[in-house]
Amino acid sequence: MKILLLGSLISTEQMELLNRNSKEKASVAPVNYETMLAKGLSENGAEVEALSIPAVAAYPYSIYKRINSRHEVIFNKIHVQWVPFVNVQGLKQVTIKKSVERLLKLWLKNNEGINNKVVLMYSMYPSYSEPAIQLCKKYGCHLCAVVPDLPEYMYSWKKMKGIRGGYSQKITQQMLRLQGACDSYVLFTKPMAKKMKIDNKPYLVSEGFCDKSIFEDIPEQEKYEKKTILYGGNLSKLYGIHNLVDGFMKTNMDAELHLYGAGADASYIEACAVKDQRIKFMGRVERTELLIALKKAHLLIVNKPTDDDYSNYSFSSKILEYMISGTPILTTKVKGMPEEYYPFFFFIENETVNGIADSIFQVLQKEQNELLRMGKSAEAFALKSKNYKIMAKHIVDFLMRQIQF
Incomplete structure (x- = not known):
């Protein structure tokens, strides 16, 4: 099975470098999770690639006005491609979406003849979930979303006000609108399914893993x-x-x-x-x-x-x-x-x-x-x-059932 991870997976070294050069530090939890996920999927026989939007604060909260395209190989086998974007608030989300549309379409076209393929997406972040939903539907590719937190709570702890607060509310509303549009889900807790109104869709409860x-x-x-x-x-x-x-x-x-x-x-x-x-x-x-x-x-x-x-x-x-x-x-x-x-x-x-x-x-x-x-x-x-290999096997088995259904 071929799996494209869509999220924010980059090497630990690069994540630390981005945070070192930022006033506002991005959470490392998603990268830690996606690292174990990628490793576990690969060790359970999946052919894994990653299309990644590095988590970095927008300029001027970091020194980076632009994140360029970059290629990394982690664990000597998993190819990670960075999605390029303009890292300035307002332009950031628009340019991420355009880059994801282009690169995801290319991956889907290159793998059009392969039946057992899945796009596995971390979170419902609109800039990549929206094009993923549209393109996977167009090309007949199964789309599964990992949902670690309910969209309505993702930004609440930041208590942002003014323009940034309004923008976070806008993103939250977009995620709520999109959250039921995937083919299947990996949820951190069982009650999420009812709250998201997706309990009629295939889902797996997997609260994370360790390494x-x-x-x-x-x-x-x-x-x-x-x-x-x-x-x-x-x-x-x-x-x-x-x-x-x-x-x-x-x-x-x-x-x-x-x-x-x-x-x-x-x-x-x-x-x-x-x-x-x-x-x-x-x-x-x-x-x-x-x-x-x-x-x-x-x-x-x-x-x-x-x-x-x-x-x-x-x-x-x-x-x-x-x-x-x-x-x-x-x-x-x-x-x-x-x-x-x-x-x-x-x-x-x-x-x-x-x-x-x-x-x-x-x-x-x-x-x-x-x-x-x-x-x-x-x-x-x-x-x-709860080690990453055992938990990732549950995810591989779950995804196999979905694409063979």
Whole structure:
């Protein structure tokens, strides 16, 4: 089976370079996911190519006024072609769409005689999903969309206002209009199907996957001298960052809270770090540095609130990355999380500031052997049941059923 990945897959090195030269840093989560997806599909016998729109902030939030066409080969076998575009807001989306139309049409024409082919698209981003829907229909090619987040929530955490806020709302409305137009779907949670009104279409629930090889070049790490809690990701109130920081400040433990990432509420964390020296704001760092920190921490925390509608349809893909670090995890019980994960986590049952403070205290009071056992059991589960090769095989089998139907 031939699969064309349509999304933002580029090499880790190039992603880090783009982010290094940008004031606003793009999330690396989509690239991490697509990297494992491409690798897993290939190792399960699919012939994989990628047509990729690099995730980079528009000028002047990055130094790049234009992203040129480029070719990369990853894992020595997967050809990745960058889609060229003018990286200036307004022109960016228009030029992406034109380039995708041209390059996708070329791929479809070159593979017109091949029946077992699929375009597998990451997210419903309009600049490439719209031409993909139209061209796949025209050329009779099966189009499957991976949907990690519901369109109506993709931009909500950024809280953008003015022209940028209006534009994000426009993109959201376009995605909502297009979301039912694909032939099949890979969803991160089962409730997504009903919410998207696609439960009458073929879909597979696959909440993500993990790859132990990301720690291959990282030796075993000694834990930090002080007990350390680590949070990495969007620094936004939507993700519970205020309650987490406030809850930690309520404790009087001889411990530290390390926060990695960027987001709308980074300034709040910086202010709290001035008031409480135990809080360390690390910002956005290169991937290797974060992976080392995951190993050195005593506890990893994911504090996504469960009282909003978003949590009903949410599964954080970084959970699986955290699990294979071998460090125990304290998390909220979001409704999108399958119950099979429950035995491997410590849970925040009370999400108030006092409740979070109590949860942190209770977990860090446990014996080190118990924390180690919990971390290692989560690691074993993830590697056995959720590794990228096993999960990608489910996707390959699902796609084969669709094109043979």
